[in-house]
Amino acid sequence: MMGSVTVDRIEAVYRREHDRLWRSLVAYTGDTDLASDAEAEAFAQLIGRGDAVKDPAAWVWRSAYRIAAGLLQRSDSAGPVPVLVTIDDPSIVDLLDLLDGLSPQQRACVVLRYVGRFTSPEIADFLGTTDGTVRVQLHRAHESLRVTLEDT
Amino acid sequence: MTDDDLDPELDDRFKVLDRLDPPDVWSSIAPSSPLRGGAGRRRPILAAAAVFAALLAIGFTISRWSDPEQDDVVAAGTIPPIEQERSTPSESAGIATPDVVGLSLQDAVRAVEIAGLRSRVVEDDPDFGPAVILAQEPAAGFAASAGDVIELRTVVPDPPAFLECPSGQHPRVDVGADALPPVDAVSRANAEQAVVELRGRLGNPVFLGQWNRWAWQRVDGEVDVVPVEGFHVIVVADGPDCGPIASSYINGVPVTEVKGPLGDFVAGLDREPFASIVMFEVDLPSTWAADTTPEADLWRESMTGDGGGFFRARVMDRPDRSAFIEFVDPDSPSLEEAARQMTELFPSEFGQSPTLAKSTVDGREGWRISPSPDAASPGTVTYLFEPPGQFRFIEIAMDSGHEASLMAGFRWLPEDPPEEFGHLATSEDLISVARAAGYEVSVVEVSVVEAPVVEASLVEVSPAPIGAVIDGRLRRVCLAGGLVRVFEFDSVSLRVVESDRIRPDGQPPRAVAAWVATPRFYAADRLIALYVGDRSETFDALAQLMGPTLSPDATFGRGKAGVGENCEGELVASSSE
Numbered sequence: 001m002m003g004s005v006t007v008d009r010i011e012a013v014y015r016r017e018h019d020r021l022w023r024s025l026v027a028y029t030g031d032t033d034l035a036s037d038a039e040a041e042a043f044a045q046l047i048g049r050g051d052a053v054k055d056p057a058a059w060v061w062r063s064a065y066r067i068a069a070g071l072l073q074r075s076d077s078a079g080p081v082p083v084l085v086t087i088d089d090p091s092i093v094d095l096l097d098l099l100d101g102l103s104p105q106q107r108a109c110v111v112l113r114y115v116g117r118f119t120s121p122e123i124a125d126f127l128g129t130t131d132g133t134v135r136v137q138l139h140r141a142h143e144s145l146r147v148t149l150e151d152t
Numbered sequence: 153m154t155d156d157d158l159d160p161e162l163d164d165r166f167k168v169l170d171r172l173d174p175p176d177v178w179s180s181i182a183p184s185s186p187l188r189g190g191a192g193r194r195r196p197i198l199a200a201a202a203v204f205a206a207l208l209a210i211g212f213t214i215s216r217w218s219d220p221e222q223d224d225v226v227a228a229g230t231i232p233p234i235e236q237e238r239s240t241p242s243e244s245a246g247i248a249t250p251d252v253v254g255l256s257l258q259d260a261v262r263a264v265e266i267a268g269l270r271s272r273v274v275e276d277d278p279d280f281g282p283a284v285i286l287a288q289e290p291a292a293g294f295a296a297s298a299g300d301v302i303e304l305r306t307v308v309p310d311p312p313a314f315l316e317c318p319s320g321q322h323p324r325v326d327v328g329a330d331a332l333p334p335v336d337a338v339s340r341a342n343a344e345q346a347v348v349e350l351r352g353r354l355g356n357p358v359f360l361g362q363w364n365r366w367a368w369q370r371v372d373g374e375v376d377v378v379p380v381e382g383f384h385v386i387v388v389a390d391g392p393d394c395g396p397i398a399s400s401y402i403n404g405v406p407v408t409e410v411k412g413p414l415g416d417f418v419a420g421l422d423r424e425p426f427a428s429i430v431m432f433e434v435d436l437p438s439t440w441a442a443d444t445t446p447e448a449d450l451w452r453e454s455m456t457g458d459g460g461g462f463f464r465a466r467v468m469d470r471p472d473r474s475a476f477i478e479f480v481d482p483d484s485p486s487l488e489e490a491a492r493q494m495t496e497l498f499p500s501e502f503g504q505s506p507t508l509a510k511s512t513v514d515g516r517e518g519w520r521i522s523p524s525p526d527a528a529s530p531g532t533v534t535y536l537f538e539p540p541g542q543f544r545f546i547e548i549a550m551d552s553g554h555e556a557s558l559m560a561g562f563r564w565l566p567e568d569p570p571e572e573f574g575h576l577a578t579s580e581d582l583i584s585v586a587r588a589a590g591y592e593v594s595v596v597e598v599s600v601v602e603a604p605v606v607e608a609s610l611v612e613v614s615p616a617p618i619g620a621v622i623d624g625r626l627r628r629v630c631l632a633g634g635l636v637r638v639f640e641f642d643s644v645s646l647r648v649v650e651s652d653r654i655r656p657d658g659q660p661p662r663a664v665a666a667w668v669a670t671p672r673f674y675a676a677d678r679l680i681a682l683y684v685g686d687r688s689e690t691f692d693a694l695a696q697l698m699g700p701t702l703s704p705d706a707t708f709g710r711g712k713a714g715v716g717e718n719c720e721g722e723l724v725a726s727s728s729e
Contacts, residue, residue: 014177014178018174022174022175022177023169023170023172023174024169027166027169036175036177039177040177040180040181043177044181047181089168089171089172091165091171092171092172095168095169113158114163114166115166115169138157142159145159145162
């Protein structure tokens with residue numbers, strides 16, 4: 001049975017990480033609903049694990065991105081991603097369009113670096129890859145974004 | 153890492169995200185929330201639905217879609233509008249609530265969504281067991297309107313199986329001869345047990361694999377070769393969500409999660425063991441030696457014909473001496489191109505302007521990569537050699553006096569066909585074996601055979617290659633008076649991928665189906681057979697020819713009892729009833 005202390009601890013993590021995590025997931029997925037789904041799922045699973053998770057913040061970031069990747073893949077398989085009706089800020093739409101040109105892995109790395117402000121070893125941990133791979137992805141993402149920005 | 157590497161313009165652009173107002177997610181997941189049943193409950197994940205795609209995915213040739221109660225007909229090869237997927241037993245304008253009792257929670261939620269309805273989950277006794285639907289309100293067949301809520305009464309499921317994404321660093325660190333696992337340290341029995349365990353937990357194809365490794369170190373000038381081998385479990389995944397590979401241990405058995413396009417990967421199992429890139433990372437002490445001595449022939453022999461892949465080793469106790477070893481698969485381009493790929497893949501290790509040059513070491517010609525001064529390990533020189541034989545490899549040589557190497561070979565262990573059932577590669581083989589056993593058996597030559605379902609809905613989009621393989625290989629056989637649908641596969645591995653997903657209750661892979669009678673699945677060698685009905689002469693024959701049914705818990709559900717398909721595909725009373 002879940003103790004109230006554990007729930008309080010997880011809620012504290014939620015209060016601390018929620019804004020940054022949700023916004024980064026929006027940038028990663030381009031979909032506010034999908035971002036909310038992924039975050040909710042990650043916290044739900046975190047609650048289910050309770051004290052078994054030593055670092056809840058890192059765990060929830062890692063899980064949320066993994067879940068979001070799965071949801072993205074499903075939505076890709078199911079057809080076009082729903083039109084974004086909840087974001088009407090043109091600057092945000094421009095940013096999402098810019099990120100849409102990256103591969104999912106590059107997008108995850110860039111978003112975790114710029115929005116999450118995580119280091120490449122931390123990003124590697126979240127994405128289940130290596131520090132070197134993250135650096136490569138960041139490098140390539142920077143080059144791709146730079147070219148896109150120069151063209152626009 | 154500081155923020156020095158951040159692009160200022162890009163950094164500014166990301167700041168617009170601060171204008172987004174994050175919604176309250178916590179209230180929907182907190183255990184005390186009325187919106188949530190309790191810890192572990194997940195929001196349903198939507199999946200696409202298409203009746204014809206579902207039937208094609210499980211291999212039926214559909215000439216028309218028939219609901220016996222309303223005689224609804226849709227032309228073959230078309231995807232009907234959503235209204236035609238729903239049966240309407242009582243009101244033409246309503247949606248018949250689907251029968252989800254007995255389904256897993258996930259399948260039930262999907263089936264409800266496919267019908268255009270919504271679901272609400274009500275928990276029951278948490279100690280009951282697995283998450284299956286115990287009851288539903290309203291009951292199946294009730295005329296509902298689009299968007300209506302069906303209450304699903306179930307149990308609290310355990311948190312879903314969740315294979316953690318590891319850090320990417322091999323968790324069992326080889327730090328020297330003393331730490332090397334002994335031969336057969338991971339027994340085949342343990343590995344097989346882990347395969348069974350994982351197949352029950354994961355929807356992914358899971359295979360038994362064997363690895364062997366030759367490692368050596370130089371002791372007093374002599375090369376001491378240590379053979380290491382064992383078994384591991386290979387989980388084939390099709391998502392990019394966990395990186396190219398993840399390794400973890402379950403009950404002491406290494407589990408390798410291989411990433412790549414699932415269809416391509418599985419389809420390539422029998423032809424090319426490593427159609428996808430496989431990457432490992434291990435830690436090595438700098439005392440380990442690599443050499444181009446005759447001992448290298450040992451591991452070359454162990455590698456012959458078994459596989460290649462991508463292998464990476466890092467000298468952890470000497471961070472200034474990072475090193476890499478790669479086995480390049482036979483389809484790789486030239487050695488020079490492989491060297492260029494290496495430098496491109498790992499610019500931090502080789503720097504932005506490494507130098508490539510032909511080089512000769514111990515009489516062997518290869519390519520030498522010298523990192524540029526900005527590399528993480530400017531003192532590390534990497535040599536690439538192409539050995540005789542099928543596989544190319546890359547050896548590394550540390551700067552003078554420090555060398556490191558680790559070699560690995562892997563191969564798949566496809567499951568052997570059960571010998572007692574004969575070699576069942578095609579439906580003709582099944583016919584031969586059946587005749588030899590004294591059964592009346594023949595090929596059914598008909599142009600149209602109805603899909604033996606009352607209704608079916610896709611619950612998961614399958615990778616196209618898998619669906620395509622099944623779709624094109626359906627044969628029909630008349631066995632002991634009953635119609636048997638036989639699905640042929642190119643390999644045992646491909647068959648296992650599908651047969652593993654047939655549920656004991658008779659639900660096929662990737663679909664929720666309501667059968668016209670009791671479905672009975674069988675599998676052996678490269679075949680999966682399906683007989684729908686209660687004709688004991690037929691299913692007893694299948695059991696004798698192919699082994700026990702894969703669906704022992706199947707019932708006729710919304711179909712009928714005491715009937716079965718005859719060889720013309722008609723539903724008739726079973727003679728044994």
